[in-house]
Amino acid sequence: MSDLSSIQPVVQAKGLIKTFGRVVGLNSANLELYPGEVLAVIGDNGAGKSTLIKCISGAETPDSGQILIDNEEVSFKSSLDARAYGIETVYQTLAVAPALDIASNLYLGREKRKSGILGSVFRKLDHSGMRNTAKEQMTKLGIGTLQDMSQAVETLSGGQRQAVSVARAEAFGSKVVILDEPTAALGVRESNQVLKMIELMRDRGLPIILISHNMPQVFEVADRIHVQRLGSRAAVVTPKTHTMNDAVAIMTGALKVDEKDQALGPVRVPATA
Ligand SMILES: Nc1ncnc2c1ncn2[C@@H]1O[C@H](COP(=O)(O)OP(=O)(O)O)[C@@H](O)[C@H]1O
Ligand SMILES: [Mg+2]
Numbered sequence: 001m002s003d004l005s006s007i008q009p010v011v012q013a014k015g016l017i018k019t020f021g022r023v024v025g026l027n028s029a030n031l032e033l034y035p036g037e038v039l040a041v042i043g044d045n046g047a048g049k050s051t052l053i054k055c056i057s058g059a060e061t062p063d064s065g066q067i068l069i070d071n072e073e074v075s076f077k078s079s080l081d082a083r084a085y086g087i088e089t090v091y092q093t094l095a096v097a098p099a100l101d102i103a104s105n106l107y108l109g110r111e112k113r114k115s116g117i118l119g120s121v122f123r124k125l126d127h128s129g130m131r132n133t134a135k136e137q138m139t140k141l142g143i144g145t146l147q148d149m150s151q152a153v154e155t156l157s158g159g160q161r162q163a164v165s166v167a168r169a170e171a172f173g174s175k176v177v178i179l180d181e182p183t184a185a186l187g188v189r190e191s192n193q194v195l196k197m198i199e200l201m202r203d204r205g206l207p208i209i210l211i212s213h214n215m216p217q218v219f220e221v222a223d224r225i226h227v228q229r230l231g232s233r234a235a236v237v238t239p240k241t242h243t244m245n246d247a248v249a250i251m252t253g254a255l256k257v258d259e260k261d262q263a264l265g266p267v268r269v270p271a272t273a
C-alpha cells in the first residue's frame with residue numbers, strides 16, 4: 001500500500017448541514033480521514049468543529065448530508081451506534097467517573113463479566129481481568145507511572161485522568177479515535193504525554209481526528225490540518241506546506257488556498273501494526 005492514490009478514506013463526511021434553530025452549526029461541511037493519519041481540525045470558536053465531530057461520533061444527527069465509514073453510508077442515532085463501528089471519542093471535559101477506579105473507568109458501560117454462570121446469571125464482574133487488561137493498556141500507551149489500577153480516578157492528576165480517557169478510547173476505538181481539545185485543561189508536561197499517546201496510536205495504525213486550539217501541538221503531530229470556518233471546510237493544509245501564520249490566516253478568512261494547493265488526499269502511508 002505504498003501508492004497513496006489507492007488509499008480510501010476511513011471516514012468521509014459530505015455536505016453536512018446542521019442548524020440549531022436559527023444558528024447554523026454546519027453549512028455543507030466536508031471531511032475525510034485517511035487510514036493511519038492524524039487529522040487536526042482547527043478553527044475559530046463557533047466554526048463548527050465540535051458539531052462536525054459530534055455528527056461523526058453519533059452525538060448529533062445532521063439535518064442533511066452523508067457520513068460514510070469505509071465507503072458505506074451510515075446513519076448514527078447515538079454515540080452507541082458510532083461505537084459499534086469502532087469510533088471512540090474523548091471530549092474536552094475529562095470524561096471519567098472520579099469515584100471509580102482506573103480499571104472501572106476504562107470499562108465504564110462495557111464491564112467484563114466473569115465467565116460461566118457467575119457472569120451470565122449472577123452478573124459478577126471480572127475485576128481482576130479488567131485490572132490486568134487496564135494495566136496492559138496503560139503500559140502499551142507509555143503510561144507506566146500509573147501503578148495501581150484500583151486507585152480512584154479522583155486521586156489522579158488532570159493529565160493522568162486524561163490518559164485514562166485516551167486509553168479507554170484506544171482500547172475500544174478499533175477504527176477511529178476522535179479527541180476534542182484533549183489537552184485544553186492540561187499543563188505542559190501532561191499535554192506532552194497526551195501528544196505522545198496520539199503518536200503511539202498513530203504508529204499502531206489507528207487514524208485520529210484531533211481538534212485543538214494549540215497551534216504548536218497541531219503542527220507537531222498532525223499529518224493534515226482541516227481548517228473549519230463558518231460551518232464548513234475552508235482548506236486542508238499540512239505542516240510541510242503551510243506555516244502557523246498561514247493556518248491562522250485561513251481560519252480568519254484572510255487567506256484563501258487554491259484547491260490544487262490543498263492536501264485533500266492522503267499524505268501518509270499507514271503503519272501496518
Ligand atoms: N446544542 C446547540 N444549541 C445551539 N447552538 C449550538 C449548539 N451546538 C453548537 N451550537 C452553535 O453552532 C455553532 C458551532 O458550534 P461548535 O461546533 O461548538 O463550534 P466550535 O467547536 O468550532 O467552537 C456555534 O455558533 C454554536 O453556538
Ligand atoms: Mg468545540
